[in-house]
Amino acid sequence: MSKKSICFIPAKGYSERLNNKNILPVCxxxxxxxxxxxxxxxxxFDIVAVSSDSDKILSMxxxxxxxxxxRDASMATKDFRAKDVVWHHLLELExxxxxxxxxxxxxxxxxxxxxxxANRLIKSNLDKTLISAKRYQFxxxxxxxxxxxxxxxxxxxxxxxxxxxxPQRYHFNGAIFIAKYNYFMExxxxxxxxxxVYLMSETNSLDIDTAEDYQLANLMCDNLSL
Numbered sequence: 001m002s003k004k005s006i007c008f009i010p011a012k013g014y015s016e017r018l019n020n021k022n023i024l025p026v027c028x029x030x031x032x033x034x035x036x037x038x039x040x041x042x043x044x045f046d047i048v049a050v051s052s053d054s055d056k057i058l059s060m061x062x063x064x065x066x067x068x069x070x071r072d073a074s075m076a077t078k079d080f081r082a083k084d085v086v087w088h089h090l091l092e093l094e095x096x097x098x099x100x101x102x103x104x105x106x107x108x109x110x111x112x113x114x115x116x117x118a119n120r121l122i123k124s125n126l127d128k129t130l131i132s133a134k135r136y137q138f139x140x141x142x143x144x145x146x147x148x149x150x151x152x153x154x155x156x157x158x159x160x161x162x163x164x165x166x167p168q169r170y171h172f173n174g175a176i177f178i179a180k181y182n183y184f185m186e187x188x189x190x191x192x193x194x195x196x197v198y199l200m201s202e203t204n205s206l207d208i209d210t211a212e213d214y215q216l217a218n219l220m221c222d223n224l225s226l
Contacts, residue, residue: 004046004097004098004099005044005045005046005047005097005098005099005100005101005119006045006046006047006048006049006097006099006100006101007039007044007045007047007048007049007100007101007102007103008049008050008051008069008085008086008089008100008101008102008103009032009035009036009039009048009049009050009051009061009066009102009103009104009105010050010051010052010071010082010085010086010102010104010105011031011032011035011050011051011052011054011057011061011105012052012053012054012071013052013053013054013056013057014053017209017210017211018208018209018210018211018213018214021106021208021214022052022054022057022105022106023056023057023060024208024214026108026208026214026217026218026221027108027217027218027221027224028221030060031105031106031108031208032050032057032060032061032105033060033061033064034108035050035103035105035107035108035110036048036050036061036064036065036066037064037112038103038110038111038112038114038115039066039103039112039115040064040065040066041112042112042113042115042116042119043112043116044101044115044116044119045101046097047067048065048066048067049066049067049068049069049089050062050066050067050068050069051069051071051085051086051089052068052069052070052071053070053071053072053073055070058070069089069092071085082102082104083102083177083188083189083190084188086100086102086184087184087185087188090181090184090185096181096182097181098180098181099119099122099178099179099180099181100178100179100180100181100184101115101119101176101177101178101179102176102177102178102190103115103175103176103177104174104175104207106174106207106208106209107173107174107175107204107205107206107207107208108206108208108217109203109204109205109206109217109220109224110132110175110176110200110204110205111204114132114175114176114198114200114204115176117198118130118132118176118178118196118198119178121196121198122178122196125194125196126194127192127194127195127196128179128180128183128192128193128194128195129177129178129179129180129183129184129189129190129191129192129194129195129196130176130177130178130179130190130195130196130197130198131172131176131177131190131191131195131196131197131198132172132173132174132175132176132177132197132198132199132200132205133170133171133172133173133197133198133199133200134170134171134173134199134200134201134202134205135168135169135170135199135202136168136169136170136171137202138163139163139166139169140169141159141166141169142158142159142163142166144158170197170199173200173205173207174207175200175204175205175207176198176200177190178190179192203220203224206220
């Protein structure tokens with residue numbers, strides 16, 4: 001009997017911008033363990049799987065209740081996309097699912113409740129895919145184009161309207177991706193002609209990519225009571 005839902009959490013051992021990023025502690029808990037805990041606590045998945053080329057990350061994840069999937073070094077380069085990692089592991093598992101999810105490990109404040117709401121949304125909308133997103137904090141309609149020598153390029157089209165007069169826009173926050181299994185296996189993507197968008201708060205959307213992001217996350221811990 002096939003499982004209903006599986007979740008993948010990719011976590012490479014090496015990070016270019018922030019050394020050992022995927023096991024750094026946020027609010028005293030390593031990033032990978034925060035992700036595994038939120039996935040398991042959501043109750044949305046029959047399998048929570050961690051994909052890594054690092055034996056240390058896999059051992060930590062397995063101890064926390066996740067399925068450890070060893071990733072070939074060729075799939076741990078900066079050019080290999082997370083969605084392709086998921087696709088390759090699904091081929092290896094040789095098992096069909098109703099839904100598959102991808103949770104990026106660098107969103108420490110994504111909660112079990114976020115995961116639950118995202119899963120309810122895609123199922124109630126009967127959509128093929130779902131992405132999580134957040135609002136742009138500053139409208140992209142007022143973006144500046146700057147030349148390599150530091151001069152403004154788009155002066156003729158630059159708008160002087162008040163920010164509130166522009167439509168609200170959103171962007172990926174990388175926290176949650178969901179797709180129906182058959183659609184994903186055919187198209188290898190989490191976007192489609194019927195994609196639900198689960199909007200998350202600025203705080204829960206925080207993505208750790210740099211040392212500055214990591215410092216900010218730990219500064220936020222006291223206020224979040226985590």
